[in-house]
Amino acid sequence: MTTTMTATFTYSHTVGFLAYRGRGFIHPVDLTLGGNGVMYVLNRGGAESVTRLDLKRVCVCTADEGYIGEWGTGGTEDGQFWWPSAIVRTGDGSLYVADEALQRIIVFSPEGEFIRHWGEVGDAPGQINRPADIAVAPDGSLLISDGMNHRIQRFTVDGEYLGGWGGYGAQAGQFNTPWRLACDADGNVFVADWRNDRVQAFTPDGRFVGQWGVSGDGKGQLNRPSSVAVDDEGYIYVSDWGNERVQIFAPDGEVAAILLGDATTSSWADDYLAANPDEQRARREADLAPAVNPWRDHRRETSAGVEKFFWGPSAINLDAQGRIYVVDSCRHRVQIYRKNS
């Protein structure tokens, strides 16, 4: 638990289990929240061999570990995924999935039925190149992080281009391979400017407001931030992907908390272990947080060796109950924290 003057952030529990299909995740990269604690978890799967295409899917479950079902599969036909990167739920319950390989935005009904897709690859206004994330603005429009075009674009839900800003670079208002983005209640836009190691904030019309982070692994520094979320008190939550951690910035810009990951086994995992008692016994006797002293890429290799830590935190989401959902992409799970104001 990490404490600040105004808020504490505590680990709650873990949802998920490694599964190629059914109840579990395989390389989840994003999630979106529905009502009543429903989670739509987008699984990228991989590698892209024919035998593994059905790993790519959306798993529908709840924050209290109820399994509802799954839909979607890998492929290039309508409604199929190749490199699914982002999922978002709009006000009418529709689900929008971005695909970085098929270069399109795919629209599904609340039940996961394919409705349509839109998007055209290119670098002209309104075209996209590796759409990395989608956010719903308060006015109902969609903001898209246009990764390889290094810009943010706004569309209607039907794909009509409304405008955009950015371009390749490291100056204020420029981007280098942006990943995820978020809107606050006023429509201000926060972008994880991935290869610039910072988060930038903009007004709804794209005017630069400020930024957080410089390159590094120290407190307040960032290494390839993947995702950003903002709550109604002005806390900024950043999944610091390259540093394998989450940093939470207070409204005054100070670091309020650094989370490294505290995962415990989910009930789904417990079911597996109960069915494999010899593995369960050996696991109980094992030291799951051994001393790790890697000579290269210290943060990542430590996460690879200590199961409870985040490894590739690729998305961070908030709900109205103050819960913080961290998608732990290389550990096939979602770690949930709670904010205590």
Add this chain to the structure above:
Amino acid sequence: MTLTQQPQLGAARIALANAETIRAAHLLRRAGFTPTRAEIDRAVGRGYEATVDELLHPEDRPDLEIEDLIRRYHVDQNSLMLLESSQGYWMYRIINSQRPLEEKMALFWHGLFATAYGKLNHAKAVVNQTHTFRRHGLGKFADILVELSRDPAMIFWLDNKDNHRDAPNENYGRELLELFSMGIGNYTEADVKAAARAFTGWTIDNAEYMSIRASRDSFWPYGRIDWQFRYREDDHDDTEKTFLGHTGPLSGQDVIDIIVQQPATAHYIAGKLYNFFVSDRPDEEAIGIMADEFTRTGGDIRAVMRRMFLSDFFADEAVRLGRVKSPAELVGGTARLAGSHQSPEWTISNLAMDVNFMGQEILNPPTVEGWHTGMEWIDTGNLVERINAAGAEMRDTARPGVRAIIDRVKTRGDRLEPRQLAEACLDAMGMFEVSDGTMDSLVALAAPWGEIRFDRADSIGCAEERVVEMLQLIVASREYQLA
């Protein structure tokens, strides 16, 4: 059917460049993966010896600059949980590394210290081992052996986690002597037992849990967990041992120090390096020169490699274009030449699969002896795979490497006759020596086209297609399939 005839270009080769350029291209092929014409030009400009020294110091050049992009777009290559993902990751390294010899050394040591996914069920552990080869592969052989002995994948592969003070397991000790350093016939069974005892206590954390997971290929509940080396003093046999005539409470480090001093080790490692980098046909005089350098420098691999690259036997016309490219060399090198996969593309899996289909499952060698190389890379089945895969890489004129070749061909003139076209393409690909037969085949391909023209807007597209066809035939040639 496996072809048994040794590859030989013969004396009737046609030289398309001067001796200095031919020698530079030979060096870059052997120390790397199919150089581009621009890389050859740069090497000629720097001079041969300076280029050798640059290759031998990969640490002076940046590590893979797209590693973050690979992990982002290929999340499966971030976790490296699956074999094919890990193979794809290595292909990216071969294609994009600015440290070609570092990758080549990793491939060499991976073949010699062959450790396979098939038993470990832990791809990242094998990848981690290759990183160790990148880090130490040009260093002191004693350091390489120490790191190898501490490597969790090797500890698992040869059962050293089961090598206990009160119940020694000889597997690692035996292979350390037989396959990794001295070769059979240079030690006794008693030496094997002593070596095994010296490595008791060299194990990994949570050995029982990790063994259960590996034995049932369990990646549950949350993926693979990296293995960690652990030295357990309470499980180490510190009593007196006699190993190769040395007596004392020998440790694993002591055993390695003794191994490295052995003339047999110098000869064995020199022979392996000669076979991989120079020729499939042993030359005892050349191997002796390399072994002497090994002994003189206390097992300094960089020094041995330098001696080899600067030697007359390495430059000999008889060894140039006399080694069959391994599948990884062929596929990775052709992708480098074509300029494909310079940023993440999902098709990297296809490249890795091509290498598998040609008989080289990198990270999963068939046995502890690694792969049988040389002419055994080519049989009637995988020759077709080799030609098709190489040809497919050269097909796309939008790829920067293919585009660079086309642009260079254009500098030879607005109009090219068949022979001129063939020579221009060979030159632009950095292929400066071909047989009469190959040249005849290339000219025969172009003969029906007559003169191709780059000086008219309406003929450029067609001319570029002709160039691509020529490139595809060239990569199918005997000379391209060799290094």
